[in-house]
Amino acid sequence: MKLNKKMLFAIYKNDIHLGNSYGLNEEDAITGYLLASYRIQFKDITVDEIQKIQKLSQYKAILAIPSIHLYKTKI
Numbered sequence: 001m002k003l004n005k006k007m008l009f010a011i012y013k014n015d016i017h018l019g020n021s022y023g024l025n026e027e028d029a030i031t032g033y034l035l036a037s038y039r040i041q042f043k044d045i046t047v048d049e050i051q052k053i054q055k056l057s058q059y060k061a062i063l064a065i066p067s068i069h070l071y072k073t074k075i
Helices: 026-038 047-053
Strands: 007-013 016-023 059-063
Touching: 007 026, 016 026, 026 047, 026 059
Parallel strands: none
Antiparallel strands: 007 016, 007 059
């Protein structure tokens, strides 16, 4: 049985890498990225309010690739 663990996704808009976000799937990762981005200025913004401003279909999420989207630090 597969556990529902969040995975790291690379978030893109217009083929430009915007950042990374964890999620259970692509849509969850995009929503999480947008919430984190908007909450920097608007602390109480909701997903519904963001969807009135942004179209989720404009964003793309792919599983993050080691050495490209994430780097492990050696300690």
